Amino acid sequence: SVFNDTIELASEVDFNDDDPRMTWDSDYDRFQNPPDYPTQPSNASWLHDRYPAVTDVARGVKSRRFVDWMFPSFFGYVRNPYGVIDSPLKKGQQLMIRINASFPVASLDAEKRFLLTTRNGLGGRHALLGSLLIFGSGVCFVLAIAVVAINKWCPRPAGKPRFRQLAHGFTSDWEPPQPGPAAASASAAAAPPAAAVAASSSVDQAFKASV
Numbered sequence: 001s002v003f004n005d006t007i008e009l010a011s012e013v014d015f016n017d018d019d020p021r022m023t024w025d026s027d028y029d030r031f032q033n034p035p036d037y038p039t040q041p042s043n044a045s046w047l048h049d050r051y052p053a054v055t056d057v058a059r060g061v062k063s064r065r066f067v068d069w070m071f072p073s074f075f076g077y078v079r080n081p082y083g084v085i086d087s088p089l090k091k092g093q094q095l096m097i098r099i100n101a102s103f104p105v106a107s108l109d110a111e112k113r114f115l116l117t118t119r120n121g122l123g124g125r126h127a128l129l130g131s132l133l134i135f136g137s138g139v140c141f142v143l144a145i146a147v148v149a150i151n152k153w154c155p156r157p158a159g160k161p162r163f164r165q166l167a168h169g170f171t172s173d174w175e176p177p178q179p180g181p182a183a184a185s186a187s188a189a190a191a192p193p194a195a196a197v198a199a200s201s202s203v204d205q206a207f208k209a210s211v
Contacts, residue, residue, distance in 0.1 A: 002047075002050075002051050002054055002066065002069065003054075003065075003069045003080075003103050004051050004053055004054055004102045004103055005099065005100060005101055005102055005103045005112070006053045006099070006100040006102070007082055007083070007097060007098070007099050007100075007114065008097070008098040008099075008100075009085070009095060009096070009097055010096035010097070010098060011093075011094070011095045011096050012087075013085050013087040013089070013095070014085065014086040014087040015083055015084070015085055015086075015087075016083055016084050016086060017064075017065055017082060017083035017084075018059070018063060018064050018065065018083075019064065019083065019084035019086075020064070021084055021119070022064045022065070022068055022081045022083070022084065023064045023067050023068045027067060027068075027071065028062075028064065028067050030067075031061045031062060031066075031067050031070075032061070032062075033060040033061055033062065037060055038057055038060065046060065047060060047061055047063075047066065048060065051066075053100075053102075054066055065082065065083075068080045068081060079115075081119070082114075085116075095116075097114070099114065
């Protein structure tokens with residue numbers, strides 16, 4: 001299950017196959033060598049014994065190439081980083097690459113490819129994602145124009161209200177209820193006569209004068 005193909009850049013570029021940017025730190029911390037590594041047990045077959053081109057004795061399973069290739073892919077193809085080129089590449093620059101193809105794929109009816117791409121915090125370049133975003137924004141723009149055109153030239157007429165009379169004295173076109181004859185007479189009866197008001201005020205004045 002370990003991808004043991006080796007790739008060497010013969011050109012004068014700074015190539016690092018154990019760069020921290022190749023894996024997430026949370027994934028890298030999951031892999032730990034045993035406390036007695038690499039002395040015990042004496043008959044153990046360590047990773048560096050089986051795949052010396054992938055890792056060495058000092059790193060063991062703490063090789064970022066090994067860690068990255070141990071996680072399964074979400075798709076039907078595997079596309080994992082092999083290394084990082086830190087040297088700036090110029091347009092038209094030629095790179096000489098030596099590939100030692102040791103990982104068998106004939107029985108799997110598969111093929112291997114070597115890609116050079118840029119990468120940032122969101123991953124590598126993906127032309128399909130950009131095409132899907134442009135297509136989706138175009139569809140949304142067309143739908144927005146269609147909605148504006150329908151509302152302007154073919155507006156939908158307002159429907160009829162389902163309930164004209166919502167409550168007693170309250171209709172769908174709300175207006176403050178007007179007092180009827182019974183309410184007017186009740187308010188008139190509740191108000192005190194003007195003569196009674198004048199008498200009470202004169203009594204209050206006389207009480208204040210006596211005090």
